[in-house]
Amino acid sequence: MAEKKQDGLELMLQRRELASEAHRDLYDQASDDVKFVTIPGAQWDSKLKARRGDRPTYEFPKLASHCRQVANEMRQGRPQGKVRGTEEGDKGLAEIMQGLCRNIESVSNADQAYDIAYDFAVKGGVGYWRICTDYANQDDFEQDIFVKPIRNPFAVKFGPSIEIDRSDAEFCFVEELITKEEHERRWPNASLKDWEDDNACADWREKGQVLIAEYFHKVPKKVEIWALSSGQVVSVDELEKQFTDSGLPISEEGLEATLEAQGITVVKRREVQSHTVMSRLTNGHEWLEPAHEFPSKYIPIVPCWGNITTVDGQDYWFGMVRPNKDQQRLHNVHRTAAVEAVAKSPKAPFIVKQKWIKGLERFWKNANSEDYPYLPVNDEADQLPQRAMQAEIPAALLQLAALDNEDIKASTGIYNASLGAQGNETSGRGILARQQQGQTSTFNYIDNLAYAIRYSYQILVDMIPRVYDTPRAVRILGPDGGEKWKQLYQQVLDPETGQMITLNDLSKGKYDVTITTGKSYATQRMEAVEAFTQMLGQMGPGLPPPIAALMAYTAISNMDLPGAEDLDTAFRKMLVQQGVVEPKDGDEPPQPQQPDPKAVADAAKAKADAKKSDAQSQLYQAQALSQNMENAAGMAMLAAPPPQFPAQPVEQPPPGGFFVSETAGGFPT
Numbered sequence: 001m002a003e004k005k006q007d008g009l010e011l012m013l014q015r016r017e018l019a020s021e022a023h024r025d026l027y028d029q030a031s032d033d034v035k036f037v038t039i040p041g042a043q044w045d046s047k048l049k050a051r052r053g054d055r056p057t058y059e060f061p062k063l064a065s066h067c068r069q070v071a072n073e074m075r076q077g078r079p080q081g082k083v084r085g086t087e088e089g090d091k092g093l094a095e096i097m098q099g100l101c102r103n104i105e106s107v108s109n110a111d112q113a114y115d116i117a118y119d120f121a122v123k124g125g126v127g128y129w130r131i132c133t134d135y136a137n138q139d140d141f142e143q144d145i146f147v148k149p150i151r152n153p154f155a156v157k158f159g160p161s162i163e164i165d166r167s168d169a170e171f172c173f174v175e176e177l178i179t180k181e182e183h184e185r186r187w188p189n190a191s192l193k194d195w196e197d198d199n200a201c202a203d204w205r206e207k208g209q210v211l212i213a214e215y216f217h218k219v220p221k222k223v224e225i226w227a228l229s230s231g232q233v234v235s236v237d238e239l240e241k242q243f244t245d246s247g248l249p250i251s252e253e254g255l256e257a258t259l260e261a262q263g264i265t266v267v268k269r270r271e272v273q274s275h276t277v278m279s280r281l282t283n284g285h286e287w288l289e290p291a292h293e294f295p296s297k298y299i300p301i302v303p304c305w306g307n308i309t310t311v312d313g314q315d316y317w318f319g320m321v322r323p324n325k326d327q328q329r330l331h332n333v334h335r336t337a338a339v340e341a342v343a344k345s346p347k348a349p350f351i352v353k354q355k356w357i358k359g360l361e362r363f364w365k366n367a368n369s370e371d372y373p374y375l376p377v378n379d380e381a382d383q384l385p386q387r388a389m390q391a392e393i394p395a396a397l398l399q400l401a402a403l404d405n406e407d408i409k410a411s412t413g414i415y416n417a418s419l420g421a422q423g424n425e426t427s428g429r430g431i432l433a434r435q436q437q438g439q440t441s442t443f444n445y446i447d448n449l450a451y452a453i454r455y456s457y458q459i460l461v462d463m464i465p466r467v468y469d470t471p472r473a474v475r476i477l478g479p480d481g482g483e484k485w486k487q488l489y490q491q492v493l494d495p496e497t498g499q500m501i502t503l504n505d506l507s508k509g510k511y512d513v514t515i516t517t518g519k520s521y522a523t524q525r526m527e528a529v530e531a532f533t534q535m536l537g538q539m540g541p542g543l544p545p546p547i548a549a550l551m552a553y554t555a556i557s558n559m560d561l562p563g564a565e566d567l568d569t570a571f572r573k574m575l576v577q578q579g580v581v582e583p584k585d586g587d588e589p590p591q592p593q594q595p596d597p598k599a600v601a602d603a604a605k606a607k608a609d610a611k612k613s614d615a616q617s618q619l620y621q622a623q624a625l626s627q628n629m630e631n632a633a634g635m636a637m638l639a640a641p642p643p644q645f646p647a648q649p650v651e652q653p654p655p656g657g658f659f660v661s662e663t664a665g666g667f668p669t
Contacts, residue, residue, distance in 0.1 A: 012215055012282060013200065015171050019157035020203075026317065027154045030124035033321040036328075037064045037123055043332055058336040062405060063328050066412045067320055070122050070442045075115065079450035079517045081457035086510040093509035096486055099476025100468070101460050104145050106477060107136075113149035114304075118449050120153045121306040125319040128156045130174070131300040131459050133467055145460065145467055150174070156301060164308060165455045171217040172299045177209045187288045195285040204284035213282055216299045218275040227268035228259070238507075295466035298459045304452040306445060320442075324408050331404035338397040352385035414442065450515040457513040465507040549575060 035042045043059045083101060085094035104110070110129075117127030128150040136144045150156060155176060161169040180192060195201055195210070204211040224236045234242075236255065243250055243258070250258050256266055277294040280287055294300065306319035350364065356377050357364050363375055364385075377384065468474060471489040478484065490503040533555050557568045576583050 007287065009282070009287065012217075013284065015159060015217075016157070016173055016213065016215075016284075019159055019171070019173060022160070023154075023157050026125075029322065030120075030126060030317075030319070031154055033319055033325070034120065034124045036325055037061065037067055037321050043328055045329055048329075048333070056336060056340065057332070058339060059332050060335050061328075062331060062408050063321055063324055063412075066324075066408070066414050067119075067122050069414055070320065070445055071115070071119050073442070074118055074446050074449060077446070077517060078111065078114070079446065079453050079515050081453050082514045082516060083457065083461060083511050084514060086512055090509040090511065093504070093506060094511055096476055096488075096504060097461060097464060097506060097509065097511055099478060099484065099486075100464055100474060101457060102477035103475050103483075104460060105147060107144070108147040110147035113147050114449065114453065116149045116151060117153070117302075117304040117452070118445070121304045121319060121448065122445055123306075123319045123321050124153070125306040125308070125317040125322070127153045127304045129302050129304070129456070131296075131302070131456065131463065133295065133463075142470070142472060143467055145463055147456070150301075156303075158301070158303075164303075164305065165451065166301070166303055167298060167455065169299060171215070172301050174214040174216075174301065176212045176214075177206060178212055179209055183210045183212070183283070190283065190286060190288055195283055198285045201284040210283055212288070213284070215280050215282055216294065216301070217278055218299070219278055220273065220275045222271055223274040224269060224271050226266045229265045229267055296459055296463045298462060300459055300463075302452050302456045302459070305448045308448075320412055320445075324412060327404050327407040331401055331408070334397050334401040334404060338394075338401060341394060341397065348387045350385045350387055353381075353383075356381040356383070356385060412442070446517065450517055454513050454515045457515075461511050461513060468506065 032042075037043075040059065041057075043061065044057050049057050081101060083094050083098040085091045113129035117129050120127030130148050130150055132146055132148055133143045134146055136142070155174060157173045157175070158166045158169045159171040161167075163169075166172070178186075183190070183192060192210070196205070225233060226236065226239070227233050240250070240255060243255070248258075259265065275297065277296060277299055278291050279294045280291040281289045305317055308315060308317040310316070350367065352364065358378060360376050360378070363372060366372075367375055375385075468488055471487065471491075473485050473487050476484050476486055486504055488504045488506065491500050492503055493499075494501045552571075556571055
């Protein structure tokens, strides 16, 4: 025992007792809630049921349909996780991380784990799923990450915690009951005899089975982090691991000297408190396996809450059932009493004199239970027996039963319209508005599921660089359901620097996680089919034919139906020929259309007319220009002053004679 105490077994037992005591009352109530709406016969108060003896205790389950309504609304609009890069350079790595998370969910059938946890959260107030690692194939040495359901949520016991997602809990137990034969097969070196003789393991034995607990706990440690001149902020342990994985030697002077040789200096340094998550199996008496480090800073158990609040410093949680159990019990009592009254009304007792039926008592005793063709009386009877007045069905019972039913609806917030009953609404918008009221009253359940999936993605983002830490080809799923393969940690030569660099190093990125909630589709291709189909129906004839054809083609190309591929090929060929879709490699380019002869003739005539008109216009312009020039010259001459000549002596003609111009053709006579 001294060795076991030194190994932490005693501390584990103390922690389990603390966690079990903290969870016992609420787990008992949650278990009763789940049984109430799941197991037939559990909807009656045990004392009242015992008092009724052999009398009937009918059940008219109303809560079950309300729980199914909330659960199925979630399945039609599952929350989806999304990984984003916190810096511009992290966008490509975030897309790979997002695709890896989708692939992990797909391979793990994570929807089933979410559905099981959500169903327990709606009914009992809490459900769980877990994230674990395992080998994908028996002949494989590389581990993968899986999301697994926890089918018994009451087997999970967290240590004290402040955060709702229990991320700050120091320890957690996941328990499982197995047979002794299974225990001996899995751990042949463990002694069941010593386990049975250990009085401290009394609560580890149940119904002849062995209780096994997986014990997660955090081991605190101090980590030194450096801020480097290259802009990185890394821990010393991670930096040493990077050098080791890349095959780069660390000098004898130390890691800091090795960085300085590469031109990198340590700008800042500080010591922070951190921890390591360890996992180990135990049967309460001894450890069954060696402790191993879990590849995450989180305990990989994800809680999904129904309703949770804090009362007097303690968490109190419940589902949809607990506040409505009394209404359901009263409804069963009142309806059962009404059924009894109706059953008794046609079988009122007979009023007889004993001498009338003396010797015939057997017939009359069974008159209300046997289908006798006749009931005999003694011959000396002076009167025939008569039935007593029939009992009336109390109207109060039926009214109370109706009130109980309305109380359940008022408490859950789900009324007839949300349950599929026809109401006064006649328009589609009115029906949707009434249904939306029920969805709003129960939205806290799906919102809490979104918080849980967000926390699950945070664990995945933290685990993936630790598990997928060696060069390997991984499959990533896109938002359209298409798959791609990426090579992680691929070493390539940088042509600019001439040094080897690592591509797709997931540990280099920084990420955050968001959640989207909406109508659920297996892939975005299915969502595209419905969206384009609805738009075509709504827009109808008002849509331009090329756009309508393109939308129809887009819907067909996203359909996963037999023969859709041939239809897609033919449709695309037609759209390419029409010039609606740009041709790609392998597509036959559109053929040039043959011109219409009449259109060609009309075009030629129009061209000739245009040329003639242009020539006439040019002629008119030239004539106008010439006329303008002439007019301008005339105006200039009129406006110019007369020429001025120098004064010359005037020769006087001889008496009786005249001067004759030199240009005169003759002489005057």
